[in-house]
Amino acid sequence: MNAQQTLSINGHDVSFQSGQTILEVARQHHIDIPTLCHLKGTTPTGACRICVVEVEGARTLLASCATPAASGMKVQTESPAVIEARRLIIQLLLSSGNHNCAVRGSDDQEWTAFQLKVQGEDGSDELCPVWGDCRLQDLAYRYQVSGERFAATPTRYPMETVNPFIVRDFSRCIQCGRCVQACNDVQVNNAISFGYRGPESKIIAAGDRPLKDSDCVFCGECVQACPVGALVEKDVRYTVRPWETEKVRTTCSYCGVGCQLYLHVNDNQVVKVTGADVAPNHGSLCVKGRFGYHFVSSPERLTDPxxxxxxxxxxxxxxxxxxxxxxxxxxxxxxxxxxxxxxxxxxxxxxxxxxxxxxxxxxxxxxxxxxxxxxx
Structure with missing residues (x-):
């Protein structure tokens, strides 16, 4: 058995098992450390740096998702240095693309010009399609951050709308890598990866082709993992907001595995499906389970013999x-x-x-x- 040890988080002594990271220990004891790139069940990368914490004796702030816990550590999760670092990271991310979620800028003229630019590229006069369901937006409100401090990054790649189920909006991608890990480590489809370098970097399928022409099987795991509006289900983009739906837990009817899922219901219509993070599927679904729900309310469905x-x-x-x-x-x-x-x-x-x-x-x-x- 692993020996139980203790460390201090925000002045509280907590126990942990050898091999756990600081983030795992904090979550085990219901201490919140925000994350963006961390994906449960995959190897932590520390790419976003949102989860940085202050450890006594360390020269710099450490990414809690990738730092092993050690006995006697003294960790601060919300110290002034940690908060300032998170605010800076969020500001950089907000300026990195079309994050028009009402936290982009405070100047009316700048905001209007930015919003008009995004509307032109989006083909919609609404705010971000995941407004109200975006982890970056949540963090921006939590740390009272807006995005006007840095110059906005120009849109380098057009939106990919040719796929049957998924819209890829590169202008909103923060390159956290969660979609890549979801595809390669969770579903093991190996359909997408990081491509190019520096400011040209983007998430690509093989040969930088659209998903429909790649090895993608459209399981939608990447969409469920995306913390922002870069990957969105095509049918619900700009048509329904999270607070307009009711989540109903049920069992997928397509095969005998018994995958657990949530039906997102609006006006007695199923508008979206997400995986429930319980056995046997632990949040994962196949293309039929995630996108094959339209038969439920199809007008062609028989109601009488x-x-x-x-x-x-x-x-x-x-x-x-x-x-x-x-x-x-x-x-x-x-x-x-x-x-x-x-x-x-x-x-x-x-x-x-x-x-x-x-x-x-x-x-x-x-x-x-x-x-x-x-x-x-």
Whole structure:
């Protein structure tokens, strides 16, 4: 067993296990240290430096996500030096792109000019598409920072809107690397990475191609990991805000894994899906689980049994439809044998219902021709 040791955080002695970082120890004891680039379950990079803390005896501020905890350490998470460093980092990030979240500048004329520029590039007269759901914005308000201290960085790359599910807005990318880690370390798709150098740096797919022409499988893990508005689901961009939706926990219906997810519901319509950070999927989803929700409210979805007569369908009651199906299946089985019938079941029903379906096929219809759509 790892020996338990202690260190001091903000004057409080806390215990930790060997191998933990300062950030892990702080979170274990409900002490908040803000982060931007840190992604649970991946190797910390310390890229954003938002999580810096002051450690007695250290020459500089240390990134808590990448600094191992040591016995006897004395850590300050909100000292004047730490706050000043975080404020400077946030100011630099706000000036690095089209972060038009009402914290960009305080001068009315500067703000108006900046907003008009962003509107032209965005094709929308609204604030940032993740306004109210942005980690950078949260930190800017928390540390009372605006973005006019440094000159704004020009937009170097156009927005990528050709992908079926994801909009990539490079002007809002802070290059924290969370999307790269989500793709390569969590989902292990290895579809994106850092490309180019210096001010030309950007997140690219192989050959700097659009995601639709790359190895991307559109699982959306990068979108869920993005702390700003650089990666946004195409269908909800500028159409719905987080506070306008209700989160409903449910189980994905596409296969038997049982992934847990949240349906974001607005006006009785599912507008977005995110993964729940619990077993078995721990927040991750596949392309079907994250983006294949439109069938729920599709106008083409059947709401009544239909019986085809003279080439057209008519509505029928469940009793009438079931009686007709039972009679026809009995006729076919008696005339041609059970092997003339096949049963195809669905992943969108429970394991118990699938069991009943195969039991019905074998015991009643006398056929072993049973298949399942999750195999396809």
């Amino acid at each position: 239909l019986i085809k007569e003279n080439g057209t369908f008519r509505k029928a009651s469940w009793d009438e439809a079931l009686d007709l199906v039972a009679g026809r299946l009995t006729q076919i089985r008696d005339a041609h044998g059970g092997d003339s019938i096949g049963v195809l079941t669905s992943a969108r029903i429970t394991n118990e219902e699938n069991y009943i379906a195969q039991k019905f096929a074998r015991a009643v219809l006398k056929t072993n021709n049973v298949d399942h759509c999750a195999r396809l």
